[in-house]
Amino acid sequence: MSPRCGVMTQRWGWQPTAWMQDGLPTWRWRAAPPGLLTRRQMREHGLAPGGAQPVAQIVCRGGRRRGLLYDPADLAPKRVATAAQLVALGRALAARRWCSACRRDVGYCIPTSLGECIECHYPTSSVRPNEPVRGAA
Numbered sequence: 001m002s003p004r005c006g007v008m009t010q011r012w013g014w015q016p017t018a019w020m021q022d023g024l025p026t027w028r029w030r031a032a033p034p035g036l037l038t039r040r041q042m043r044e045h046g047l048a049p050g051g052a053q054p055v056a057q058i059v060c061r062g063g064r065r066r067g068l069l070y071d072p073a074d075l076a077p078k079r080v081a082t083a084a085q086l087v088a089l090g091r092a093l094a095a096r097r098w099c100s101a102c103r104r105d106v107g108y109c110i111p112t113s114l115g116e117c118i119e120c121h122y123p124t125s126s127v128r129p130n131e132p133v134r135g136a137a
């Protein structure tokens, strides 16, 4: 009546040392097929479950400790922006630095309340009040 009678898995074929437990192919500690990750290994690789379901589990002698195993192919990188996201972000920031009045990248984010760069909005702001305005056209 041992449950350890082997399991036919879709992924790894016939597994004579595995059994089904809680709906998952289950191996003894260290007997699972290679290439699967425990949650701790997942974190060490910078991966997050991202909604992935465990594909197998391992139990130690006596079944007191259980470890769920995940397929790295199912896992998502841990909240790291992709290159495409960074490019999009860079474009968004560049758009916020673009003054449509003087048509240039002013190098800082233009206040949305002004809608144009500081120089365009306050043409004499860089000049002290007591100083005569030079080169004003």
Ligand SMILES: [Zn+2]
Binding pocket: 099, 100, 101, 102, 103, 116, 117, 118, 119, 120, 121
């Ligand atoms: Zn401007």
